[in-house]
Amino acid sequence: MHRKPLHIHKGFARWAILALFASGLLSRCAQIGMPQGGPRDSLPPKVVHMTPAFGTTNFQGKRIYIEFDEYVQIEDQQKEFFTSPFMPKNPSLVIKGRGVQIDLQDTLLPNQTYALNFGSCITDNNEGNPYVGLRYVFSTGSEIDSLVMSGYTIDAETCDTVSKSFILYFDPATDSVPGCDSTLYNSQPLVVGRAFPNGIFLTENLQARSYRIFALEDNNGNQRYEPGVDRVAFLDSLYNPLDMPPFNVWYDTSRNYLQAQPQVLLRLFKEPPVRRQAYTSSKRILANKIELYFGAPTPRIEELSLEGIDSSRIQFEYLTHGRDSMYLWIDSTGLSLPDTLRGRLIYHKQDSLRNYFVDTVNLKLGWKAPAIKGGRKKETKPDEEQKKINPFKVSVTPSGTVNPDKHIRFSFGAPLVSIDTSAIQLEQLVNEQPSGTRLPITFTQDTFQLRDWILKADWQLDAKYRLLIPAQTFRNVNGETNDTLKADFGIEMPDKFATLVFNLQGETPQSEYIIELINETGDIIEQRNHLTTGRHRFRYIPAGNIRVRVVQDLNRNGLWDTGSLLALREPERVEMFVGPDGQETLVAKVNWEVEYDLKMSEIFAPMTMERIEQMVARWEAVRQQKLAEERARNQQNQTQNTNSGYNNTNSGYGTTGYGTSGYGTGSSTQNYGSPF
Numbered sequence: 001m002h003r004k005p006l007h008i009h010k011g012f013a014r015w016a017i018l019a020l021f022a023s024g025l026l027s028r029c030a031q032i033g034m035p036q037g038g039p040r041d042s043l044p045p046k047v048v049h050m051t052p053a054f055g056t057t058n059f060q061g062k063r064i065y066i067e068f069d070e071y072v073q074i075e076d077q078q079k080e081f082f083t084s085p086f087m088p089k090n091p092s093l094v095i096k097g098r099g100v101q102i103d104l105q106d107t108l109l110p111n112q113t114y115a116l117n118f119g120s121c122i123t124d125n126n127e128g129n130p131y132v133g134l135r136y137v138f139s140t141g142s143e144i145d146s147l148v149m150s151g152y153t154i155d156a157e158t159c160d161t162v163s164k165s166f167i168l169y170f171d172p173a174t175d176s177v178p179g180c181d182s183t184l185y186n187s188q189p190l191v192v193g194r195a196f197p198n199g200i201f202l203t204e205n206l207q208a209r210s211y212r213i214f215a216l217e218d219n220n221g222n223q224r225y226e227p228g229v230d231r232v233a234f235l236d237s238l239y240n241p242l243d244m245p246p247f248n249v250w251y252d253t254s255r256n257y258l259q260a261q262p263q264v265l266l267r268l269f270k271e272p273p274v275r276r277q278a279y280t281s282s283k284r285i286l287a288n289k290i291e292l293y294f295g296a297p298t299p300r301i302e303e304l305s306l307e308g309i310d311s312s313r314i315q316f317e318y319l320t321h322g323r324d325s326m327y328l329w330i331d332s333t334g335l336s337l338p339d340t341l342r343g344r345l346i347y348h349k350q351d352s353l354r355n356y357f358v359d360t361v362n363l364k365l366g367w368k369a370p371a372i373k374g375g376r377k378k379e380t381k382p383d384e385e386q387k388k389i390n391p392f393k394v395s396v397t398p399s400g401t402v403n404p405d406k407h408i409r410f411s412f413g414a415p416l417v418s419i420d421t422s423a424i425q426l427e428q429l430v431n432e433q434p435s436g437t438r439l440p441i442t443f444t445q446d447t448f449q450l451r452d453w454i455l456k457a458d459w460q461l462d463a464k465y466r467l468l469i470p471a472q473t474f475r476n477v478n479g480e481t482n483d484t485l486k487a488d489f490g491i492e493m494p495d496k497f498a499t500l501v502f503n504l505q506g507e508t509p510q511s512e513y514i515i516e517l518i519n520e521t522g523d524i525i526e527q528r529n530h531l532t533t534g535r536h537r538f539r540y541i542p543a544g545n546i547r548v549r550v551v552q553d554l555n556r557n558g559l560w561d562t563g564s565l566l567a568l569r570e571p572e573r574v575e576m577f578v579g580p581d582g583q584e585t586l587v588a589k590v591n592w593e594v595e596y597d598l599k600m601s602e603i604f605a606p607m608t609m610e611r612i613e614q615m616v617a618r619w620e621a622v623r624q625q626k627l628a629e630e631r632a633r634n635q636q637n638q639t640q641n642t643n644s645g646y647n648n649t650n651s652g653y654g655t656t657g658y659g660t661s662g663y664g665t666g667s668s669t670q671n672y673g674s675p676f
Contacts, residue, residue: 297322
């Protein structure tokens with residue numbers, strides 16, 4: 001990747017960009033004909049003419065024609081092509097000769113700069129080489145708006161890059177709903193940009209004015225925000241591109257698109273779908289198991305009763321943290337449940353204006369036992385009765401050695417209604433025999449998963465144990481009891497794993513945080529919540545590269561909470577811990593204990609342009625390393641000196657839109673600084 005500085009101040013850039021476009025518009029890279037059987041054509045098409053000319057002012061037409069040096073085709077127009085600002089009726093694109101004819105279907109606004117952004121939908125006709133980043137700009141007024149802003153888009157929860165999201169710039173005066181923000185619902189953006197696949201965005205054709213800035217991941221392609229479908233982000237202040245700090249732009253030859261120093265960071269989050277609270281459905285899936293669903297989280301239930309069933313026999317198993325879906329388990333021991341259960345649900349429902357009122361639903365829940373296949377039931381002999389499989393279901397993890405930090409987890413097929421904990425026997429083994437001394441245990445239910453229980457003890461690293469659970473220790477809602485469970489096991493030795501110690505210094509004594517350890521494949525291998533100032537040891541960490549994700553748990557509920565667009569409430573902030581070497585990756589080694597200081601006031605310090613650039617640089621260094629490794633593998637497999645696809649500097653933005661027109665050549669950097 002080449003970065004040769006070319007300094008252009010921001011105030012001058014308003015006109016310099018147009019000059020660069022004009023000078024490079026008709027330039028072409030020579031294409032030398034290859035003999036038959038030679039290397040495939042890897043060059044994108046080049047623009048040779050635009051009618052009207054690029055940068056036309058006082059535009060009044062309806063048709064634009066862009067001619068190329070070869071025949072082209074249009075691919076993925078719906079995903080790639082967009083206009084700035086959005087047009088209610090999208091232009092039509094058709095192939096005419098060696099070019100693309102664009103017919104405008106919408107009425108144009110007066111004194112408005114428009115940009116037609118083709119993304120990578122224009123490709124050559126033979127090999128499908130894309131012309132990446134083609135833009136056509138015109139104005140219905142006397143000048144082209146030409147200021148530029150840069151930024152970076154990431155996922156608010158994972159910190160992963162979000163690519164190709166729209167960046168929307170609004171007039172701050174457009175929101176008209178008191179008490180909340182409805183800009184994205186009721187207003188149209190003045191200017192639209194789009195993030196590149198690396199999450200960087202460069203929005204052009206801005207004015208020297210203040211904007212409200214949003215990001216939108218438009219998953220269904222309708223250019224409108226839909227909660228629960230699209231991710232969204234917003235900046236809580238107004239931004240004028242003329243007042244922003246300077247930034248550099250350069251062409252990344254390994255990606256074949258632009259890279260830049262981001263001025264702002266947008267964290268995208270997904271809101272729950274905006275739905276009214278209402279009972280939606282119920283179903284009796286077993287004789288004593290009922291599904292119940294609501295339209296929105298946290299339903300306010302005044303009464304939920306079933307005829308002939310004492311309320312103490314009903315257990316609620318919530319399937320989501322929002323409690324909008326649940327199972328009702330009935331303790332059917334000694335009961336003969338009817339084919340049809342009747343009941344009553346009294347809850348708070350919302351009307352079309354989202355006002356709550358008390359509503360009553362009469363439940364009628366039918367169920368019929370499945371017919372036995374094969375006709376008449378076969379008579380069983382006494383010895384066959386003994387071989388019948390116990391329907392009581394339970395799984396125990398781990399099955400071998402026990403991690404003393406995670407203890408022993410029991411997952412039952414149905415909720416328990418009784419437990420005789422005094423019957424559970426845990427003893428140390430001495431010479432492979434029980435010591436005769438029962439050890440104290442605790443057997444507690446998981447805080448969220450109703451059917452999961454955890455057995456804890458004061459485990460000794462060098463000891464072996466025997467666990468014995470006699471038959472009928474557990475009884476579930478079906479009236480089923482367990483068979484005898486017996487297991488001998490040892491304790492995992494920490495010298496086979498790594499240990500990470502974090503000296504956490506909170507922003508306040510009351511501040512709480514969530515720490516997640518992530519392996520190289522992106523899986524969370526360890527998570528702890530409700531962490532406050534103090535020393536926290538993470539043992540039994542598999543050797544390898546580890547990243548540490550930290551959540552600022554503002555409401556101290558042990559969960560990451562998303563944001564709200566209407567309330568302009570940002571999601572809880574998530575940051576990646578950066579080690580003393582300036583890298584996010586920590587190396588976990590077998591039988592090593594490494595200690596780190598986590599100063600939360602530094603980790604969650606205000607996000608500056610310098611910090612954003614450092615974040616991007618860290619991730620870029622990792623990408624470049626992986627790219628170099630892949631190149632080395634490719635070179636080993638090559639028998640001739642052919643392009644691997646990574647060094648093809650001619651297949652990028654071409655000479656119009658980006659490339660030599662707009663942001664400089666592929667080996668140049670432009671700097672947008674303060675005005676003179």
